Amino acid sequence: HGRAKMAEVTINFQPARVAIVVKDDGQGFDVARTEANLHKNKNLGLLSMRERAELEKGTLEIRSQPGRGTEVKVEIPLNKH
Helix, strand or coil: CCCCCCEEEEEEECCCEEEEEEEECCCCCCHHHHHHCHHHHCCHHHHHHHHHHHHCCCEEEEEECCCCCEEEEEEEECCCC
């Protein structure tokens, strides 16, 4: 639904964490406005990504602007047993 023509996925493994970045050149969106209205419009994709990152004690960062694409970055700590 983002109308992207290009998407790039980068996975960076480090000893203590893994970072994944997904960027596209799609239509983008207003992140603050969308997140402020998550409870109203039930945007399950964003809710699910945030919940999964939190379950793994990680972080999720979404950067986007209308007409400028979207970048989603998740960082997950790697537990050593």
